[in-house]
Amino acid sequence: MNNSIAAETIALPKLSTLLWRGFRQKCPRCGETRLFASFLKTPESCGTCHHELGAIRADDFPPYLTMFIVGHIIVPMILIVEKSSPMSISMNLKIWLPLTAVLTFWFLPRIKGLIVGLMMHIGLRGDETQ
């Protein structure tokens, strides 16, 4: 408890640092500890700076942003390939579905880390009421 109170009184780094550390899947505040205990699960607190990471709930924003980014990468590629050399549906599925999955699993934790850094900067925890 004293550690979390002490952690709250320490100034946060600038926004770009918070975002970059989150994107690298490190604690946005100290940049030392891994941000996720498992694929997308944040630990209750940072092992180094003791900032309460588990209380920050990004909810659905990281998946929405990931879909937006991956969609803007995959769809133009599909259109370019389809225009230059049309393929069968099964060949399209064999190429684009795995590529979409790989990009999604690569971007999702990084985007979530970025959003956690953004929420930390704004002071949101995800449990605000309207």
Ligand SMILES: [Zn+2]
């Ligand atoms: Zn930390």
